Amino acid sequence: MSEGRELMARLGPSTVKFDTGRGGTPDLTNQDIAAALGMVPAGLGRELLEALWWPDSGRRRSQRLREAVIRLVAPEYVRQQQALSVARTEFGIAKACMGWAGSPVTDAQRTEHRRAEAKLEATRALCWPNNTMEQLGVLAGAIVEEMANSGCCKACQGLRIQGAKDGRGVIECDACGGAGVAPRSGRERATAIGADHSAYRRYWQPVYEWMLEHMRAAESLAARDFNRMLARAA
Template sequence: MRMNNARELLSSRTGPKTMSFDGSAGGPTTQEIVAALAYVPHGLGHELLQAMWWPESGQRRREQLRQAVIALVAPEFTRQMHELADARTHFGIAKASMGWCGGTVTDAQRRELRRAEKALDDARAAAWPNNTMEQLGVLAGAVIAEMVGACECDRCGGRKVLPDPAGSGVVNCGDCGGSGCEPLSGRKRAGAIGADWSAYSRFWRPVYEWMLANFRAAEARAARQFSKALTMTA
């Protein structure tokens, strides 16, 4: 069963029966749909599958979704903060070592200071905003809304890939970044999280795009598992 068909069945929530040519009912029952969903491992993908395609159930599982989003984002945010703190420490050490106790400043010390300063600048540029965790609910809601309302990419038709112009094989579609979905403009994303364009572009875009890529991967994985389970239980 194709993933899109499985998603449509889940969004129906009633397991509608289709009629075959001989007049008998076909298709999975509600019980089979619920049973198949139980085979999807718990985690972000499981919660997104319900939040996106079974909103009534998703409303009841808001706490599970919150925990799953935090479990995804918090380790990455913590890693970035640790790298930034380490870079600040190393820069402080390099600066303090310049002409230690009135000694001569050496070329090696200057090189180390420049290296440490660049590492600090790089860590600052890569770090998400300090209030990322406080804004997590707003960000997650905007990302999920974009996923639910996503249209197929005009260029690749939702296939995610295009023929490689340099030779045989295929390459990721450059317009959609290999997602198969038409991306929202930065201005629309900014509006969805209550930020202006400049703030989104400067601070929030890396967070948003990272979350969107990981959410899509988790939901697609869960949809494949759900589709496979439907095939087994039907």
Template structure:
């Protein structure tokens, strides 16, 4: 079952298209919104609404941006702290060459994990991640159908796992961030994919909570 598609039925403009979709016609809009109310508040629930049913969001888009900034810069700070700790270890390694070598090696690792300095690009990155979640690329293998047909046999599409959508590529992301492809790959791919993965995880948790809440209804 696709909870997003169920939620999308709650959008006024989709109401007349809902007949027979999703294979669970017995669910009423009241069932669906009651299940959404069981999803714990937070990033996942807000993203679920943002993607599928904007009217169901509890937070304003400004509050959602603040949640995302909190996640992004919280991670930035952890990486910066790790670098400072590694620098202190180098400075206090003493005479032992083994300890010095290990401390320098750890510092190199922390530096490699460090993201670019805080600046305007992070806001653009955050908004682009949300845009990608709301508007993923149509799967090129199944053209968005979620299944492929070979010799009259219908199979779930393996590339998109039946969702009909796949992640956007680095070219699209670099263009949205207003930079060249190599700069994106060298500096911004890691924070971008980190935030996208974090949001995807939160979305999956919210989705699971909603499936659980719908359980007795769809069983």
């Protein structure tokens, strides 16, 4: 999986031929690699692939990465805010209905009030911070940096799996959650986004982990496409 990424990391201004190290396969030139990259579908994964493995190009394309990150995060943020707005409205209605125009409060109204209140609290608990969009650049920068520099998971050696406890077959590695890389600590992530550790745990962890998971998945898919195109070019 990583071979294409590593070849790409060696892309430079020269037209040196690279030995793919796969014995028997023809050498790939920069042009072959760039052409294969050009066939990877546009989007977040492709932009991450370039930002992580071909930083020179990634820097030139930073605007596209920014747009792709916004396209990833904004719809989910909007969905959460809409759910919160609906829950708040329903709670307001339930409150207003209790003893409407001086009439006695019914059990059904009390039940509905409790339900709406619980729903509002649960919805609020799932919402990312209000200033998520303002902090998006900082979050994305820290996540790209984590993706670029995190080492192999020591528990599974990057294989993403571990033996099942009942001894039958394999399951997703517990230590890395199947990502194959060592997760950074909350403290390290807090520092990277300029927050203190308690603020990270309380507010930022859910959005950080959600973005990391989606960005990693997008980059892996793009890397798979890239490797397929390279194999075709070789």
